[in-house]
Amino acid sequence: MMRRVLIAFALVVGMGLPGFAVQPDEVLKDPALEARARQLSLELRCLVCQNQSIDDSNAPLARDLRLLVRERLTAGDDDAAIRSYLVARYGDFVLLKPPFDSRTFLLWFGPFAVLAAGATAVWLSARRRRAAPAAAPLSEAERKALEELVGSDPKA
Amino acid sequence: MIVEIGHYALVLALAVALVQTALPLWGVVARDPALMATARPAAFASFALVIVAYAALTWAYMVSDFSVLNVASNSHSMKPLVYKISGVWANHEGSMLLWVSILVLFAALVAARASEMPLRLHAAVLGVQGSITAAFLLFVLAASNPFERLLPAPLEGRGLNPILQDPGLAIHPPLLYVGYVGFSIAFSFAVGALIHGRIDAVWARFVRPWTLLAWVFLTVGIAMGSYWAYYELGWGGWWFWDPVENASLMPWLAGTALLHSTLVMEKRDALKVWTILLSILTFSLSLLGTFLVRSGVLTSVHTFASDPARGQFILGILTFFIGGAFALFAWRGPMLKQGGLFAPISREGALVLNNLLLAALTAGVFIGTLYPLALEAWDGSKISVGAPFFDAVTIPIAVPLLLLIPFGTALAWKRGDLLGVAQRMAFAIGLSVLITVGVWAYTRGGPVAAPLGIGLGAWLILGSAAEIVARSTRGAASLGIAFRRAVGLPRSAWGAAVAHAGMGITVIGIAATAWGVENIAKVRVGDALQAGPYEVRLDRTFVRNGPDFRETVASFAVVKDGREIGRIEPGKRIFVAQTMPTSEAGLMTAGVGQVYASIGEFEDDGSVGVRLYWKPLVTLIWIGSVIMALGGLLSMADRRARVAAPVRAAATGAARA
Numbered sequence: 082m083m084r085r086v087l088i089a090f091a092l093v094v095g096m097g098l099p100g101f102a103v104q105p106d107e108v109l110k111d112p113a114l115e116a117r118a119r120q121l122s123l124e125l126r127c128l129v130c131q132n133q134s135i136d137d138s139n140a141p142l143a144r145d146l147r148l149l150v151r152e153r154l155t156a157g158d159d160d161a162a163i164r165s166y167l168v169a170r171y172g173d174f175v176l177l178k179p180p181f182d183s184r185t186f187l188l189w190f191g192p193f194a195v196l197a198a199g200a201t202a203v204w205l206s207a208r209r210r211r212a213a214p215a216a217a218p219l220s221e222a223e224r225k226a227l228e229e230l231v232g233s234d235p236k237a
Numbered sequence: 238m239i240v241e242i243g244h245y246a247l248v249l250a251l252a253v254a255l256v257q258t259a260l261p262l263w264g265v266v267a268r269d270p271a272l273m274a275t276a277r278p279a280a281f282a283s284f285a286l287v288i289v290a291y292a293a294l295t296w297a298y299m300v301s302d303f304s305v306l307n308v309a310s311n312s313h314s315m316k317p318l319v320y321k322i323s324g325v326w327a328n329h330e331g332s333m334l335l336w337v338s339i340l341v342l343f344a345a346l347v348a349a350r351a352s353e354m355p356l357r358l359h360a361a362v363l364g365v366q367g368s369i370t371a372a373f374l375l376f377v378l379a380a381s382n383p384f385e386r387l388l389p390a391p392l393e394g395r396g397l398n399p400i401l402q403d404p405g406l407a408i409h410p411p412l413l414y415v416g417y418v419g420f421s422i423a424f425s426f427a428v429g430a431l432i433h434g435r436i437d438a439v440w441a442r443f444v445r446p447w448t449l450l451a452w453v454f455l456t457v458g459i460a461m462g463s464y465w466a467y468y469e470l471g472w473g474g475w476w477f478w479d480p481v482e483n484a485s486l487m488p489w490l491a492g493t494a495l496l497h498s499t500l501v502m503e504k505r506d507a508l509k510v511w512t513i514l515l516s517i518l519t520f521s522l523s524l525l526g527t528f529l530v531r532s533g534v535l536t537s538v539h540t541f542a543s544d545p546a547r548g549q550f551i552l553g554i555l556t557f558f559i560g561g562a563f564a565l566f567a568w569r570g571p572m573l574k575q576g577g578l579f580a581p582i583s584r585e586g587a588l589v590l591n592n593l594l595l596a597a598l599t600a601g602v603f604i605g606t607l608y609p610l611a612l613e614a615w616d617g618s619k620i621s622v623g624a625p626f627f628d629a630v631t632i633p634i635a636v637p638l639l640l641l642i643p644f645g646t647a648l649a650w651k652r653g654d655l656l657g658v659a660q661r662m663a664f665a666i667g668l669s670v671l672i673t674v675g676v677w678a679y680t681r682g683g684p685v686a687a688p689l690g691i692g693l694g695a696w697l698i699l700g701s702a703a704e705i706v707a708r709s710t711r712g713a714a715s716l717g718i719a720f721r722r723a724v725g726l727p728r729s730a731w732g733a734a735v736a737h738a739g740m741g742i743t744v745i746g747i748a749a750t751a752w753g754v755e756n757i758a759k760v761r762v763g764d765a766l767q768a769g770p771y772e773v774r775l776d777r778t779f780v781r782n783g784p785d786f787r788e789t790v791a792s793f794a795v796v797k798d799g800r801e802i803g804r805i806e807p808g809k810r811i812f813v814a815q816t817m818p819t820s821e822a823g824l825m826t827a828g829v830g831q832v833y834a835s836i837g838e839f840e841d842d843g844s845v846g847v848r849l850y851w852k853p854l855v856t857l858i859w860i861g862s863v864i865m866a867l868g869g870l871l872s873m874a875d876r877r878a879r880v881a882a883p884v885r886a887a888a889t890g891a892a893r894a
Contacts, residue, residue: 103757103848104757104837104846105757105758105759105837105846105847106759108757108758123624123625124623124625126621126623131479131480132477132478132479132480132621132623133477134623134624137474137477172619173618173619173620173621174619174620174621175621176620176621177621177622177623177624177625177626178623178625178626178629179620179621179622179626184612184616184618184620185608185612185620187604187608188604188605188608188622188626189630191600191601191604191608192597192598192600192601192604192605192630192634193597195596195597195600195601196593196594196596196597196600196634199593199596199597200593203589203593207581210578
């Protein structure tokens with residue numbers, strides 16, 4: 082469906098200035114730090130947008146967060162410290178990759194649980210079929226009848 | 238007047254759809270041929286009526302009849318004609334009418350080919366399709382009527398959202414809808430067969446072309462949407478794991494699984510229960526996608542609760558059809574007898590594995606998309622599930638799936654020989670490894686995943702080619718014979734090879750995004766920036782007028798080795814009907830890579846912020862998707878060519894029924 086319409090609306094109507102996300106004046110001098118900033122930004126949600134990272138979003142709030150991330154990086158914080166700082170401020174909602182805990186247990190294991198359950202079901206049905214004998218052995222009466230027809234013990 | 242005719246036709250179509258549901262299904266249960274025979278004319282009639290309604294709405298857009306609320310809210314008299322026509326489906330009401338139009342189109346196509354099918358199956362399928370049509374017509378008429386009048390009529394419309402005024406939008410939704418809604422036929426076949434009680438290889442042969450058709454359109458539709466987002470949204474990404482995108486990806490994944498399982502059912506009469514379940518599941522995911530996109534539930538469960546009418550209506554339809562189909566399945570499914578036995582290492586075994594992995598992928602996308610909603614409804618806490626999660630979950634499942642494709646296509650039915658296949662594939666395997674190592678050595682110091690991705694893509698292409706070569710040269714005395722045999726191979730074999738190679742091409746395009754170069758800077762006229770092998774120089778800025786917008790353009794020259802090889806002209810547009818400016822990306826395709834630029838605000842000092850990319854091999858992502866779709870079409874041609882087989886089967890089926 083006009084898959085992007087919602088985003089488009091959010092972009093155009095909700096967030097004011099269109100254009101692009103990371104502005105030239107935000108870029109850090111040190112390319113290594115800047116690369117880390119970009120990587121971090123990709124994992125942080127623009128809180129007022131629909132499912133966009135702050136790296137992708139041109140909302141003013143996303144810009145504030147990008148500047149904040151760069152500020153902390155320049156101050157010497159490591160990635161984990163910046164993440165936990167933002168989580169303390171905004172909650173887990175700010176992380177596009179939710180942490181693994183009791184609430185997200187099903188989220189992280191769900192797909193692999195489906196895979197495991199499917200594999201088990203396939204294995205069980207294959208085993209059941211193999212276990213089912215191709216044909217029941219002849220009863221004594223049937224064997225006699227067959228013997229009469231064929232003339233000798235078919236097993237011989 | 239014409240608008241009222243359209244509205245009236247829609248009401249009539251609802252009545253006909255109810256007849257199309259009730260009489261044929263009654264006929265199927267009562268085994269009454271006269272009642273069953275009503276399915277066909279009813280399907281044609283509801284098609285004709287919905288098309289009249291659709292044409293009426295299109296006419297209202299074309300003449301800019303602003304006394305129609307839908308037109309007034311979404312159109313503008315100065316819009317170019319093509320965007321007036323495409324504007325019909327660029328809004329909620331119109332797009333739902335398009336949805337229904339495609340639903341009845343498919344019913345009419347099935348009805349047109351009725352003579353090939355047993356009467357009972359045909360009546361059951363059209364009856365079920367009629368019930369879906371009726372439900373959605375009721376929704377359109379009751380909750381999202383596009384023909385609602387607006388009095389007094391305004392002098393001018395409010396205009397289409399400018400970001401949607403684009404050729405990409407003009408074709409993307411219809412393609413996607415044909416795919417989405419096309420799976421309704423697989424659903425109707427499954428439910429119809431459960432009612433009618435005969436599910437066998439013949440059933441699979443009937444359902445497969447429809448599934449292929451829907452899949453082909455969905456593939457192109459998703460690729461189109463991805464390309465549109467890539468150039469229109471202005472930050473150069475091609476997939477965002479956005480819930481609305483995921484809503485279209487889920488039926489695609491399930492539909493891909495369905496294509497492969499119907500293959501097993503058709504050839505070997507196995508996997509019946511699973512195929513029926515998958516048919517129901519695939520369309521359920523299409524319905525779910527419609528619900529997700531249309532209800533507003535994605536923004537928040539609370540938005541949904543505050544404006545419930547439409548969302549709840551679609552949720553009702555969803556529950557009725559999915560619940561009903563699963564109940565029927567639980568009741569009749571156990572009666573299905575399993576057919577052909579097979580060893581674990583066989584074509585069937587490989588296809589079971591394919592289905593398993595595709596189901597897990599679908600589950601991953603499903604869980605990731607709906608989990609935040611479920612959690613918020615459960616304990617009110619809000620989390621985000623975005624691209625990093627989806628990458629982490631889908632890649633470990635998708636990579637083994639892709640790696641196994643060439644092995645699967647090379648294995649024999651019933652009992653395969655893995656060692657023999659490995660020997661036959663030795664050359665392709667060796668070459669793929671060589672390519673991986675070569676690319677890695679050439680780009681040493683760059684991203685490590687990229688050469689592996691290129692290798693995977695190469696393996697898919699080479700493996701598909703190796704299979705064709707092996708099948709045509711086996712025991713062939715000369716090259717000429719081998720060539721003739723290659724031409725004579727079933728179209729479905731070619732279709733599979735082409736589709737899988739297309740997947741490989743897409744994989745290469747995706748892998749190469751890791752080598753993309755980005756350059757963000759402020760430039761003035763005369764300044765140049767580097768984008769990969771190219772130098773991009775701002776020559777001038779100017780203003781130009783479009784039919785209903787004014788655009789400020791930054792004209793860049795793309796220079797290589799001191800010679801200008803092209804221009805890119807990103808701009809900012811202001812539409813007359815909307816005050817918000819929009820960005821237009823500037824693109825230049827060089828080989829299969831692209832130079833991409835989007836601009837920010839023009840400053841008072843004459844400088845402008847520019848975001849410039851060099852994206853090597855990026856177009857392969859979409860080229861590969863189109864090749865995949867071509868593979869699907871080739872497979873369809875195969876079924877069409879053997880159309881006599883279903884006719885014969887149908888004749889015996891009808892005699893037996």
